[in-house]
Amino acid sequence: MNEMGGSEANVATGYHAIEFLLWGQDLNGTEKGAGERQYTDFATGEACTHGNCDRRNAYLKAASALLQQDLTWMTQQWSPQEKGNYRAELLADSAENGLRKMLFGMGSLSLGELAGERMKVALEANSTEDEHDCFSDNTHYSHYYNEQGIYNVYTGTYTTVAGNTVTGPSLHDLVAAKDKAAAQAIQSDIEKARQQVYTLVESAEEKGQAFDQLIAAGNKAGNTLVNASIMALVKQTEGIEHAAGILGVSNLNPDTADHQSKCRI
Incomplete structure (x- = not known):
């Protein structure tokens, strides 16, 4: 799913997927301003804007958890306490x-x-x-x-x-x-x-x-x-x-x- 079809534009996980969920699309072009997603895009019940707030919430939680897992794995790759990681390979x-x-x-x-x-x-x-x-x-x-x-x-x-x-x-x-x-x-x-x-x-x-x-x-x-x-x-x-x-x-x-x-x- 991530980079589907070999396209870098199809980003489904990682920092930029989370960035999009939090900020939304920047429609300002080369003028001043970034994306302006409303917090109500993650609200529940009638306060929800633009629909699918429950799905947006779930996706943000899942993408954030995956990013945390990936960063934990990367940290372990450099740990002197881990065996067979990238640090060990590099030193060998x-x-x-x-x-x-x-x-x-x-x-x-x-x-x-x-x-x-x-x-x-x-x-x-x-x-x-x-x-x-x-x-x-x-x-x-x-x-x-x-x-x-x-x-x-x-x-x-x-x-x-x-x-x-x-x-x-x-x-x-x-x-x-x-x-x-x-x-x-x-x-x-x-x-x-x-x-x-x-x-x-x-x-x-x-x-x-x-x-x-x-x-x-x-x-x-x-x-x-x-x-x-x-x-x-x-x-x-x-x-x-x-x-x-x-x-x-x-x-x-x-x-x-x-x-x-x-x-x-």
Whole structure:
């Protein structure tokens, strides 16, 4: 049922199914505003609006329970207490393959996903249907925290919800041990990308212009802001490939999702 017929538009489970249930369809196009589902769409009896409130309630509960189960399973995949999970598989592999997987994941998210599928496609088509969170208009935070994840992996740092920072060995340390100048340049590119993508958050939260407004045809300033993030991500991906080369990981070939940039890696 999920992604029926191979179409990514047919989403029946996960975050975006829940997002749609809570916000409803965003009918504002590239104008200000997200979906505006009424709470009465989940009410009982005569207070119910648009019919099928009981089914909507049941679906929301089922989708939320499934998401919780999936996240619990994912957490277990990284637990040192579990046997035969992904953590154990990763640690049993060679160091080179471990590095390759980390760097490939970072590069693919940076270029193919963030710069390509999630920004460039939406910008070139001026299409709100191609933004990441098209019901809630929370796209700016999704983009930023994806980028924050790349930063976390490279620097070996993570800040918890409680504000506690966890640190450990990092890719940056490995690169610096071989080429300190290159390591500083690569980390600088990643930090610049993080700062640039954060301007999308500032635009939405401080200036009242969300991602779907920034990609509107004729919004030159908004288009320029999104394109600056794309180019920063492309530059970041070049750095990730450079890091791979320094660490002896050749032919990284991160996923581009067939979206190339003039600043090609």
